[in-house]
Amino acid sequence: MTGYMIFVARRFGQLLLVVFLGISATFFITHMTPVDPVAETISVITNFGKSDPEAIDLMRKTLTELYGLQGNVFEQYVTFWSRLIQGDLGPSLSAFPTPVSQIIFRALPWTVGLMISATLISFVLGNALGALAGYYRKSRILKIISLGLIGLQPIPYYILAFILLILFGFVWPILPITGGYEMNADLDLSFALVLDIIRHSILPALALVLVGAGSWLTGMRALTSNIVTEDYVTFAELGGVGSTRILRSYVVRNAMVPQLTGLAMSLGAIFNGTVITEIVFGYPGIGTLLINAVHAGDYSLVLGLASLSIVGVAIAVFLIDILSPLLDPRIKAE
Amino acid sequence: MFTIVRDLIRYNIEFAIGLVILLLLIGAVVLSFFSPYPPSDIYVVPPDMPPDAEFWLGTTSRGQDTFWQLMIGLRNTLGFGIGVAFLSRILSLVVGLTAGYAGGRTDRVLMAINDSIMVIPQFPILVLFYFVLKDDMNWLMLVLILSALGWSYDARLIRSVAMSLRTRPFTTQSVYSGMSMRKILVEEHLPYVMPIVFATTMNNMIWSIGMEITLSVLGFTDVDTPTMGQMIYWANSHSALISGIWWWVAAPVGAIVILFIGLFLLSMSMNEYIDPRSRLNRMGN
């Protein structure tokens, strides 16, 4: 057991290192942006209203000072870490002076909720079908289902989402096409609100599952067909073990480690996949926030979102690493 | 080689279909070099024509022949996907096999690099690269950037398999018989992870092409070079889905779906071929 504890401790040190390297890299990349957040604020005024060139020069100076953008990148880097260690992500530059954390945590539950449920559904569906298709390789029905899901998978998500929206929102209008809940909804927790939220999440989740399940299926299918040829499976078959049991205890269990690694990482990486969902279905979340922040040169908001994502993925990978020796005894903890 | 292909075609309908699709794609790529129109010129044919004898796949609202746009787009997209997949597969194989086999400090150093790449959120980084590079954000640049971002996930997958391979008796035997690490990895472990490499190649291509399309839909790529994403970008900015110009969207989407079904069938049947037991099984029938 002490060997395992040393392994965990070492792995934890690596986690901290990865988080530090990842966030630092992101910091310097985001600060390379040519977009000037001060100019963005100024354009709020000048793109529509009256503008006086002399006033704009003055405005530029005061805003630069106010946003704390003086000093070189390295000074800003030090400030950034000293704040981050205290858990402060600083004020947003495009929504000054609102704290970045306040903006992120308002939208985050929606992204996390939708993406986790959709990822889990596609994981279970894809792996179940993949295991079956890998084991019963002659089944015609499984082949057709596999081909169907694999054919859906490469359809650009934007197009698939839009086709679903047109089908179930317009041609056969049974589902809402926009938002996370109806307009003017009472947001106090109630059964009606939960139903409303589920109703609004059906289309976005369906689109995510349809494009997501295929890749689990192909991965699982490949793993299963590999394992099926292993000696122990053949022995078990010869020994008269039932096929359901073989599939469940021998095949799936062994294929699960790499698939779970994949799951952990895709859960950690949910930040990547939300932009188009939010654009097409008007679903709340952090994707739009991210795109807007990049456009506006709001690097504190980009960094805040990126840091969260980095910590999320790093922890997921860490957990999978320290759990896999327990799941698969052949992997030694070192 | 020829007999293998013949056997595969004879006994494996999936392989045959996959091969036909592959040949069609190669045909499209070859054909694309004979396009009568320069790829980025607009208003060279009447716009919005539905598919007919003259324009097999209709024309776009930008006055381009959808068929020829599709051929050139397929060439670019295929080249793009293959380029990213190839480069990132090499990276992930080297890192994954080495880390999984060597273990210890090598593993930790490689995984620290691997994980740092993996945790960096790709999407905002890509968008930022576009802002920084602007005019230089061309097709080749995007291949390089996506390859650099797209290997770490699969390297971990390969590593996890390699870790369990290391404990197998055949590895131990190879070590005792004095095989070098490079040799063990290439000759003993590589064939074993090939099915995963095939499967991840497909997923990697779906990922990279999907990424290209997502960036295109949002307008973050070179809008002059025809690719599947660029076609969808322009179709989308002309509201093709709702204004009845369905062929403009259907053509690239259909092409991508056929492309991936072909790839899937090929990789599936090759896996079965590599794996001797299932081949015997099939022959036995």
Place this chain on the structure above:
Amino acid sequence: MKLWRKFLAGAALAVLASTAQAQDISNLPRKETVIIENPEGTVKNPGWFNIWVNGGGGLSTGLQQLTMDTLWYIDPDQGINGAWYNSLAADKPIYNADFTEMTVKLRKGMYWSDGVEFTADDLVYTVQTNIDHPGMLSSALLSVSVDSVKATDPYTVVFKLKKPNSRFHALFTVRWNAIWVMPKHVFEKVADPVKFDFANPISISAYKLKNYDPQGKWYIWEKRDDWQRTPLGLLGEPGPKYAAYVDGGPPDKKTIAQLKHELDIIHDNTPEGMFTLVDQSKSLATWFKGFPYAHPDPTLPAVIFNTQKAPFDKADVRWALALLIDMKAVDLASYRGAATLSAIGVPPTGVAMTTYQAPMQEWLKSFELDTGKEKIKPYDPTIPTQIADMLRKQPKFKDQIPTDPTAIANQFGYGWWKPNPKAAGELLEKAGFKKVGDQWMQPDGQPFRVRLTVEGDSRSVFTRAGTLIAQQWKQFGIDAKAQPTTNPWQPMQAGDFDTAIAWSVETWGGDADMSFFLDSWHSSFVAKPGEVQPARNWQRWSNPDLDKIIEGIRGISFDDPKGVDYGMDYLKLVVKEMPTIPMMSYNVFASMDTTYWTGYPSFPDDPYTDPVPNWGNSRLMMIKLKPAQP
């Protein structure tokens, strides 16, 4: 296991049942609610209502249209009782002789939605607070001009200015927006007005906040019971009890939503989205009844040159590039024919049509350009008619294309430059260029390379125009390419561009005074190369004659009829110099659905305001809208 299955089945049934019955998009009474698109989309910091600070809250969420107010409004079109409206002011601004002092008389009996009366103190407080807090958006604008501000009685305010300024009132005159007045009794209790979110926004207009989405997708405003005690209420009773401003999503989705009657006013659309609505909706209302349907906004999209960068500093080169543009093709490629063209430096809309566009025609027809080899007359007044004829041949538009010359001029513009590659070549040669093989070379022997910056996906119409213009230049032997970017204003501010499609001309629309944009074109505001250029002279162009015109306008009052003469002088000067190539007005495909509301503005029947709903001026629609269903 069984219990689990029962639970799942029950939940599925409940969802299906609720799906079957709840088809409405909201629980508001639909017949009393107007649903309007907010083009800002999802608001980043939804709970921020402090419009005087850039805190990430929305502007066009209904906040500036329905709850804010200020001294005056100039409508981009005719307005309800004329384009000029004294809103919180009782009268027009009163200047002293040398324009160093402006007096404002305020209306009596105007009340904030919490029952406090609006007085001169609110206005003085607004100005002083902005000046005292540099973090506020209008702080710099006010502090460079205002020396002191004083209330001489509860309904009179006197501004003392730092230097003569005959257009100072423009800061408080809404054209899209302006400086809005602040409720003193709320803000004076706050420690730091820059950090205050104004979470419960007090309104000085006819509506007040009812509810908003904490995720920033919708804002709902409710008509005030005491709507009569507001400047908007003085014009009549607003029709809708509720106004909801929503995130409309991508164009295709907005179009679907309007076909489902779930979105009453679309802010802007793709041309194809608009044509789909015309084709499929039985309850559609638009600005022009037929082609091009869109509202021409008083902004002038143009090919803007960086005139500080060689060879775009030469008028001959700029003219050559203009004569290479086939505007008919650009119109069809960008707006699918639905553009209102303008060859001159003023948007073809509002009063500019009768004040400038029509009177300029004779001069334009006789205008001569010296190519170095010959003199040509480049103007072609028949281009709009040609476009109309072409569109009339398409069966689906046939009945919607006017034949009357005035209607054609109003909808398609008066004319444009005739493509003339020969003259363009001569002009380039005159500027020292040479053609080597198929490629034009600059005087220094380098290939002539032009990059045309266009706004990527948010204004796809201009990306389309830009790609075609670049292609036309390229076919002539210039290394030209369109370069999409998400925000063209960034490179334009920095001077880091060759040419760009954007606008540096914006007018009042309903008023002929050019100062709104022209004042900032004075040579004293042109930045050195490499430094940041303040708005709006993005072309960084200066000219001694232009300075004389600008100084002339500064010396007269804004309603002096001599202003129009100066305007004409400016128009003639920019034709000769071509610092930008004006193309068309910014036609906005705003579309309206008449299922629940009627009374939308339209041309020529009742052009009372701009239907484009992010304009502060669009509040006039609330007065004119009538329920379509009892």
